Amino acid sequence: METKTLTNRDERINLQFKLLAAIGAVIVVSGHCYHGGISLAYEWFPIYSFNVSLFVFISGYFYKPKYEKTVFRYIWKRFKRLVIPAYLWNLIYGVFILLLNNAGYTIGAKVTPFNLFVMPFVDGEAFEYNLGSWFVYPLFLCCVFNVLFRKLAGTLKIRNEYVFLLIYLFVGMYGIHLSIEGHNIGIMRLLTRTMFFLPSYQLGVIYRARWEKKDRLNNTAYFALLFAVQIILLTFVQNPEYAPSKMSGFSNGLIIPYVTVVTGIAFWLRISRLLTPVINDWRLVLLISDNTYSIMIHQMFGFMCVKWLFCILYRSAGSFSDFNIHFLRENIWYYYIPKGLQQYGMLYLAGGIFIPIGIKKICDMLYSAAIAVKIHMIHRFESG
Numbered sequence: 001m002e003t004k005t006l007t008n009r010d011e012r013i014n015l016q017f018k019l020l021a022a023i024g025a026v027i028v029v030s031g032h033c034y035h036g037g038i039s040l041a042y043e044w045f046p047i048y049s050f051n052v053s054l055f056v057f058i059s060g061y062f063y064k065p066k067y068e069k070t071v072f073r074y075i076w077k078r079f080k081r082l083v084i085p086a087y088l089w090n091l092i093y094g095v096f097i098l099l100l101n102n103a104g105y106t107i108g109a110k111v112t113p114f115n116l117f118v119m120p121f122v123d124g125e126a127f128e129y130n131l132g133s134w135f136v137y138p139l140f141l142c143c144v145f146n147v148l149f150r151k152l153a154g155t156l157k158i159r160n161e162y163v164f165l166l167i168y169l170f171v172g173m174y175g176i177h178l179s180i181e182g183h184n185i186g187i188m189r190l191l192t193r194t195m196f197f198l199p200s201y202q203l204g205v206i207y208r209a210r211w212e213k214k215d216r217l218n219n220t221a222y223f224a225l226l227f228a229v230q231i232i233l234l235t236f237v238q239n240p241e242y243a244p245s246k247m248s249g250f251s252n253g254l255i256i257p258y259v260t261v262v263t264g265i266a267f268w269l270r271i272s273r274l275l276t277p278v279i280n281d282w283r284l285v286l287l288i289s290d291n292t293y294s295i296m297i298h299q300m301f302g303f304m305c306v307k308w309l310f311c312i313l314y315r316s317a318g319s320f321s322d323f324n325i326h327f328l329r330e331n332i333w334y335y336y337i338p339k340g341l342q343q344y345g346m347l348y349l350a351g352g353i354f355i356p357i358g359i360k361k362i363c364d365m366l367y368s369a370a371i372a373v374k375i376h377m378i379h380r381f382e383s384g
Contacts, residue, residue, distance in 0.1 A: 020272040022288040029352040036349030048241035050264025053200040060204025086136040138193035168198040173254040184247040298356035306351035
């Protein structure tokens with residue numbers, strides 16, 4: 001089965017991976033809000049056993065060997081696309097925290113030069129409202145390491161993708177080992193995060209280069225094998241989840257985390273392939289998949305907007321009498337769930353996805369307006 005594509009502005013879009021990215025965004029956000037009030041096979045494939053690695057896999061899939069011909073241009077492009085926006089948003093959220101402090105909020109670290117300018121690289125979670133941005137920096141370093149290592153390997157005539165996979169897997173397992181030994185504080189956390197993600201990145205590269213054309217096992221056999229492996233894991237592994245953001249929770253050793261990464265990715269990779277031909281209206285999928293970066297950065301702010309909505313209803317209409325304003329101001333992880341109904345997680349899921357998309361749209365409009373003003377001023381200057 002060929003991957004379904006469509007033509008948009010003369011570019012062919014891989015719809016299967018667009019759908020996979022959208023699913024990945026939903027999985028990541030739902031993991032922060034009571035599973036979003038839904039279940040996406042989480043009983044079989046626990047969210048924190050593969051969720052962020054899925055995005056690294058997708059990034060690796062879109063790596064192209066031509067980048068090795070213009071290494072520094074590629075690195076600069078990745079830096080502008082990944083690091084600079086996250087860094088600027090950290091500054092904005094620092095100002096945002098100062099404003100909220102005047103309203104009695106204590107969420108987030110103190111706004112210091114270190115937390116504004118250094119902390120994003122070291123940890124990325126201090127201001128909390130943008131804690132999802134921690135992922136940006138190790139992903140960027142994965143891109144940098146990969147292209148530089150491949151450039152070096154090319155000079156040595158090493159081009160075997162399986163050799164790269166073994167090397168990256170060794171590096172990743174050593175990163176887990178360092179974390180288990182307690183070397184995951186400060187700048188070491190950035191290093192171990194990067195090391196941990198490298199195998200997932202290479203899985204994306206090798207899937208496109210070697211495995212995609214051979215991925216033709218019929219669905220019955222594919223899912224039977226996959227669920228057989230997963231039931232064995234769930235039977236003999238006490239808790240397959242871990243926390244890549246903290247590089248902690250690796251209680252099952254060095255290999256199991258990558259086994260669960262493979263099974264989780266394999267499941268959603270085939271699901272996305274099956275769903276691609278039957279989706280008629282792609283607008284929602286593309287809306288989410290094209291804004292995954294913003295969703296990662298702003299999802300916690302989206303959750304807060306939902307909580308502020310409950311707060312407004314509590315104060316103005318006297319609804320939701322058990323809403324706790326003190327918790328709202330003190331704990332980013334406080335979620336108000338009316339009557340304990342987990343279905344309200346769907347509201348948080350929607351806020352965590354569509355409010356970040358709204359932020360991206362507003363920024364795009366402001367940028368376009370600024371460009372238009374600049375062009376107008378240039379023409380005005382030239383004409384008179």
